[in-house]
Amino acid sequence: MEENQVRSDGPIRLLSRRVTISQLADSLSVSKGTVSKALNGYSDVSGRTKARVAEAARKMGYRPLSHAQAIRTGRSRSIGLVIQADEYDGYNLFLRDFLAGISQSTSEMGWTLTVASSNSYQDFQQVVCRMVEQRKVDGFILPRILVHDPRYALLKRMEIPSVLFGRLWESEDDLIADSEAICYDIDGELAFAEAVLRMQKHGHTRIGFVGAPSEYTYAHIRRNGYIFGMEKAGLEIDDKLIVSDIRTRKNGAQATQWLLETEEPPTAIIFATDEIAMGAYTVASQFNLSLGHDLSISAYDGAAWGRIMSPALTSYQVDMGKAGRRLSSLLIGHIEGKKLDDQEEIAPAKFIRGGTDGPPALSSYELGRKFRRSVNGNGSQLVRQIGERQ
Amino acid sequence: MEENQVRSDGPIRLLSRRVTISQLADSLSVSKGTVSKALNGYSDVSGRTKARVAEAARKMGYRPLSHAQAIRTGRSRSIGLVIQADEYDGYNLFLRDFLAGISQSTSEMGWTLTVASSNSYQDFQQVVCRMVEQRKVDGFILPRILVHDPRYALLKRMEIPSVLFGRLWESEDDLIADSEAICYDIDGELAFAEAVLRMQKHGHTRIGFVGAPSEYTYAHIRRNGYIFGMEKAGLEIDDKLIVSDIRTRKNGAQATQWLLETEEPPTAIIFATDEIAMGAYTVASQFNLSLGHDLSISAYDGAAWGRIMSPALTSYQVDMGKAGRRLSSLLIGHIEGKKLDDQEEIAPAKFIRGGTDGPPALSSYELGRKFRRSVNGNGSQLVRQIGERQ
DNA sequence: CTAAATAACGAAAACGGTTTCGTCAAATGT
DNA sequence: ACATTTGACGAAACCGTTTTCGTTATTTAG
Numbered sequence: 001m002e003e004n005q006v007r008s009d010g011p012i013r014l015l016s017r018r019v020t021i022s023q024l025a026d027s028l029s030v031s032k033g034t035v036s037k038a039l040n041g042y043s044d045v046s047g048r049t050k051a052r053v054a055e056a057a058r059k060m061g062y063r064p065l066s067h068a069q070a071i072r073t074g075r076s077r078s079i080g081l082v083i084q085a086d087e088y089d090g091y092n093l094f095l096r097d098f099l100a101g102i103s104q105s106t107s108e109m110g111w112t113l114t115v116a117s118s119n120s121y122q123d124f125q126q127v128v129c130r131m132v133e134q135r136k137v138d139g140f141i142l143p144r145i146l147v148h149d150p151r152y153a154l155l156k157r158m159e160i161p162s163v164l165f166g167r168l169w170e171s172e173d174d175l176i177a178d179s180e181a182i183c184y185d186i187d188g189e190l191a192f193a194e195a196v197l198r199m200q201k202h203g204h205t206r207i208g209f210v211g212a213p214s215e216y217t218y219a220h221i222r223r224n225g226y227i228f229g230m231e232k233a234g235l236e237i238d239d240k241l242i243v244s245d246i247r248t249r250k251n252g253a254q255a256t257q258w259l260l261e262t263e264e265p266p267t268a269i270i271f272a273t274d275e276i277a278m279g280a281y282t283v284a285s286q287f288n289l290s291l292g293h294d295l296s297i298s299a300y301d302g303a304a305w306g307r308i309m310s311p312a313l314t315s316y317q318v319d320m321g322k323a324g325r326r327l328s329s330l331l332i333g334h335i336e337g338k339k340l341d342d343q344e345e346i347a348p349a350k351f352i353r354g355g356t357d358g359p360p361a362l363s364s365y366e367l368g369r370k371f372r373r374s375v376n377g378n379g380s381q382l383v384r385q386i387g388e389r390q
Numbered sequence: 391m392e393e394n395q396v397r398s399d400g401p402i403r404l405l406s407r408r409v410t411i412s413q414l415a416d417s418l419s420v421s422k423g424t425v426s427k428a429l430n431g432y433s434d435v436s437g438r439t440k441a442r443v444a445e446a447a448r449k450m451g452y453r454p455l456s457h458a459q460a461i462r463t464g465r466s467r468s469i470g471l472v473i474q475a476d477e478y479d480g481y482n483l484f485l486r487d488f489l490a491g492i493s494q495s496t497s498e499m500g501w502t503l504t505v506a507s508s509n510s511y512q513d514f515q516q517v518v519c520r521m522v523e524q525r526k527v528d529g530f531i532l533p534r535i536l537v538h539d540p541r542y543a544l545l546k547r548m549e550i551p552s553v554l555f556g557r558l559w560e561s562e563d564d565l566i567a568d569s570e571a572i573c574y575d576i577d578g579e580l581a582f583a584e585a586v587l588r589m590q591k592h593g594h595t596r597i598g599f600v601g602a603p604s605e606y607t608y609a610h611i612r613r614n615g616y617i618f619g620m621e622k623a624g625l626e627i628d629d630k631l632i633v634s635d636i637r638t639r640k641n642g643a644q645a646t647q648w649l650l651e652t653e654e655p656p657t658a659i660i661f662a663t664d665e666i667a668m669g670a671y672t673v674a675s676q677f678n679l680s681l682g683h684d685l686s687i688s689a690y691d692g693a694a695w696g697r698i699m700s701p702a703l704t705s706y707q708v709d710m711g712k713a714g715r716r717l718s719s720l721l722i723g724h725i726e727g728k729k730l731d732d733q734e735e736i737a738p739a740k741f742i743r744g745g746t747d748g749p750p751a752l753s754s755y756e757l758g759r760k761f762r763r764s765v766n767g768n769g770s771q772l773v774r775q776i777g778e779r780q
Numbered sequence: 781c782t783a784a785a786t787a788a789c790g791a792a793a794a795c796g797g798t799t800t801c802g803t804c805a806a807a808t809g810t
Numbered sequence: 811a812c813a814t815t816t817g818a819c820g821a822a823a824c825c826g827t828t829t830t831c832g833t834t835a836t837t838t839a840g
Contacts, residue, residue: 018523021797031820036798046818067460067525068796071825076457078504085490095485100475103507107517112526113505114468117493127497133408135457136502249698278698285700305695308639308668310675410826421790426828436788458826461795786837794829801822808815 019062028056039064066112070135078112079331080137082127085117087144088247094143094320101324102141109332121150132160138335141165141327145217152181163331165323167344169217182334184326184345188218188300191316191349192225192270193232195298199268200233202357204296206364208241208266210255212273219244222272222300241266252279260287260295260371267296267360267367274301274315280356281309287374293361294370302352311355318349409450418446429454456502460525468502469721470527472517475507477534478637484533484710491714492531499722511540522550528725531555531717535607542571553721555713557734559607572724573734574716578608578690581706581739582615582660583622585688589658590623592747594686596754598631598656600645602663609634612662612690631656642669650677650685650761657686657750657757664691664705670746671699677764683751684760692742701745708739 025032030049038045038053056062070076081102083095103113114137118124128151131137138161142151145166155162163182199207209226212219223244230237240262243255252271256279259266271277277299284291291297292311299306302317326345333340362370415422420439428435428443446452460466471492473485493503504527508514518541521527528551532541535556545552553572589597599616602609613634620627630652633645642661646669649656661667667689674681681687682701689696692707716735723730752760 020795032797033799033821034819037819040798042799044818049818063520063524065461065524065796067457067466068825069798070457071455071461071796071827072798073825083486083490083493085494095489096473099485099489099505100473100507103473103505104475107506107520115489115493115503115505116497117490130497134453134455281698282700308671310672411828412826422827423791423829424789427789430828432829434788439788455826458795459828461797461826462828463795782840784837784839787835789832789834791832792830795827797825799822799824801820803820804818806815806817809813810811 018065019060021062021064024053024057024060024062027060028052063110074135075138075335076112076135077110078114078137079106079328079335080114080116080128080131080140081143082116082118082124082140084124084144086119086123097320098143098324101321102328103324104321105325105328106332109329111328111332113328124151125154128154128158128160132158139163139331141331145169146215147217147220156180161331161335163327163334165327167217167221169220180343182330182340182343184323184330184347185221186318186323186349187346188221188349189225189228191300191351192222193229194351195270195300195316196226196229196235197233198298199270199296199357200235202268202296202359204266204268204360205235206238206241206264206266206268207235208259208269209243210246210252210259210269210271210276210279211242211244212276213245213247219272226270246272246276246279249275249278249282252276253282254279256280256283260368263368264364265368265371267362267364268357269295269297271297271299274299274303274306274313277306277313277315277356278309287371289367289371289374290361291356292358294367296357296360298354298357300349302350306352306354313352314354314357315352316349317352319347322347408455409452411452411454414443414447414450414452417450418442453500464525465528465725466502466525467500468504468527469496469718469725470504470506470518470521470530471533472506472508472514472530474514474534476509476513487710488533488714491711492718493714494711495715495718496722499719501718501722503718514541515544518544518548518550522548529553529721531721535559536605537607537610539607546570551721551725553717553724555717557607557611559610571733572720572730574713574720575611575734575736576708576713576739577736578611578739579615579618581690581741582612583619584741585660585690585706586616586619586625587623588688589660589686589747590625592658592686592749594656594658594750595625596628596631596654596656596658597625598649598659599633600636600642600649600659600661600666600669601632601634602666603635603637609662616660636662636666636669639665639668639672642666643672644669646670646673650758653758654754655758655761657752657754658747659685659687661687661689664689664693664696664703667696667703667705667746668699677761679757679761679764680751681746682748684757686747686750688744688747690739692740696742696744703742704744704747705742706739707742709737712737 021032021035025035034045034049035053038050039057066077106113114131116127116131118127128140140155140160140162142162143165145164145168147169152162152164152168163184165184167183167185168181196207207230209223211223214220227237241259243258246252246255256269259269269280271280277297280291280295280297284295289295298314300316302315306313306315411422411425415425424435424439425443428440429447456467496503506517506521508517518530530545530550530552532552533555535554535558537559542552542554553574555574557573557575558571586597597620599613601613604610617627631649633648636642636645646659649659659670661670667687670681670685670687674685679685688704690706692705696703696705
């Protein structure tokens with residue numbers, strides 16, 4: 001039966017036959033140089049030939065080997081993402097969808113995603129240099145932009161293409177006028193302004209804000225959104241209702257408590273991130289406050305676990321998958337020299353209705369009284385643990 | 391001052407001077423062929439020369455360009471991870487540390503990590519074929535192993551090296567005797583047996599189990615651990631206390647409720663994952679049961695957000711970073727043809743003490759009564775929503 | 781002491797592309 | 811009609827490696 005001596009059984013060898021540029025050239029009776037030029041849009045090959053080549057390439061399923069291209073051109077059709085392993089990212093709300101988005105988009109364009117990790121900004125530099133020197137990647141996506149981001153500065157000085165997830169920010173109140181930077185970001189300003197207005201519509205007049213670590217540009221953007229919303233709502237901006245530089249749930253709880261300890265406490269608090277908003281749950285359960293009634297809160301990120309809290313966290317969700325797709329597409333376009341009509345692309349966040357906000361059940365005064373009474377009634381380790389503000 | 395005409399200002403060009411093999415060869419007055427052979431351990435180059443070359447390479451910081459190697463050798467010194475975008479992974483408990491571990495280890499060995507994504511197993515095949523055909527990667531890491539894992543089957547048939555995070559499993563009760571598969575896994579069996587014994591030590595005798603979707607091999611492993619633990623504890627294994635194929639928090643809540651509805655309900659329940667254990671929180675708050683007293687639970691994964699629940703979830707943590715490091719190291723070793731002393735590496739999980747387990751405050755009978763009373767007292771939408779078991 | 785084997789290296793051909801030239805016909809200018 | 815430009819292509823160099831194949835000295839065997 002089996003007369004074919006050459007092993008016809010055994011593992012399938014799908015890796016078998018890639019078609020090379022020479023084969024393609026032979027089948028068209030042209031030189032491989034011409035094929036290459038045709039495919040890369042050189043001007044010294046006729047339209048007819050270009051069409052023939054393109055057609056044949058499609059038919060034979062020819063895909064140039066990017067390694068081979070890289071060695072001559074220095075470009076590898078690959079983009080890089082270095083994940084900052086040293087950075088605090090307690091609840092992983094970041095990565096999966098983002099990565100899926102990036103890799104989906106890159107692979108659609110025939111590119112590749114290479115990921116590395118670094119443990120410090122020092123380390124980042126080495127990692128980047130190595131990858132670039134080795135021509136592993138042609139550009140980088142930078143997530144979580146810092147106020148003076150050394151990563152962006154480095155890449156810019158080295159003239160390595162990059163796109164930012166987030167925006168640049170110079171000093172306390174100025175967006176950097178770096179017309180070269182390509183950004184994609186979510187409109188945090190808008191989301192936080194809306195959040196304020198939503199609280200106002202519920203009937204709140206004392207609305208607090210708990211901000212993220214000010215090293216991140218988004219911390220300033222969100223804070224500005226809050227300020228803007230307060231102005232638009234015609235509410236007084238009271239510095240005593242604003243806390244900054246909060247990163248963890250634990251500190252979020254401290255911040256919440258500080259706000260409730262003020263003379264005229266906020267009946268609604270807006271948190272810069274879902275994670276720090278968790279602190280409000282801690283405080284609420286400690287001091288017997290009902291979220292969504294006694295105290296209203298809303299946050300930002302739209303993390304999945306926010307919905308399993310009870311009550312579910314009202315938040316603004318960012319579409320990480322889309323962010324990844326857009327960023328990778330912007331980066332590849334930039335590397336390929338496409339001119340963008342706009343260097344900055346801003347997408348809206350999506351409101352996620354939860355159960356943590358509603359009309360105030362208590363006035364600011366009543367809330368303060370209830371809180372203080374609960375503090376005293378409580379064995380209140382928490383209070384002692386927390387100590388003085390600032 | 392500055393008399394150097396050549397642009398000394400402007401962007402630093404760190405990408406400037408890679409040293410090539412030719413330069414290295416010239417500086418030693420040998421041919422580049424010899425250098426290559428020396429570095430790759432060929433036998434037809436003398437020990438003295440090998441040493442000289444190695445020394446000079448180190449001094450000049452020579453690193454071969456993997457693209458150039460790839461084109462000749464067909465190997466790119468890169469490993470692949472394809473993330474399954476279609477797969478349910480509600481709470482992202484997976485990725486970040488794992489990726490950091492993998493990329494750290496790969497880059498230490500001078501390799502690269504390439505990540506792609508797919509939306510189906512169909513898609514997976516295409517993605518893999520493309521990456522291999524294009525020589526983008528030399529092997530894959532496969533996380534979340536399925537009972538009949540089409541990914542592993544595919545890679546094996548194509549003779550593409552792979553390592554598994556998890557173990558193979560054939561039928562309901564048999565580990566596949568696939569001596570070729572290289573695995574790294576956490577000892578789920580041990581963890582679940584321990585969890586049972588811990589509950590027994592607390593004084594529980596009715597201990598339930600809620601299992602993960604049986605498509606995953608870990609579901610069977612963890613279930614076996616539970617069974618083994620029960621036997622070792624000398625407790626009766628009651629099928630009515632075992633639920634399987636639970637994936638989400640919502641279904642976890644259903645399962646919990648089913649167990650509490652049985653005639654002789656468990657006073658302790660062990661959940662296969664942190665996520666489904668969240669369901670117990672839902673049920674507990676709905677029916678006014680105190681976790682850690684009325685009902686004890688423990689879970690598995692050690693997700694960060696488990697610790698922000700109140701009470702904090704008792705769980706077993708798996709070190710994702712280490713898993714990533716080991717897997718990438720195993721894979722690279724395998725690709726390079728190293729013989730392993732053991733194809734299977736099993737690491738222990740780390741117990742995370744939370745507040746959800748303790749001595750039973752109620753007997754099984756009392757718990758059942760309390761639960762039923764609460765159900766009736768309750769408007770209990772939950773009950774109606776849930777419907778009949780199976 | 782000569783013939784054969786071996787050790788250690790260099791020259792050059794791959795690998796799969798891109799890019800620089802040179803060439804030759806056709807089109808254009810005068 | 812002749813000189814010149816242009817258009818379209820092939821030949822060959824090149825990118826940075828690996829790998830094959832000679833080619834020499836130097837050992838070893840007979």
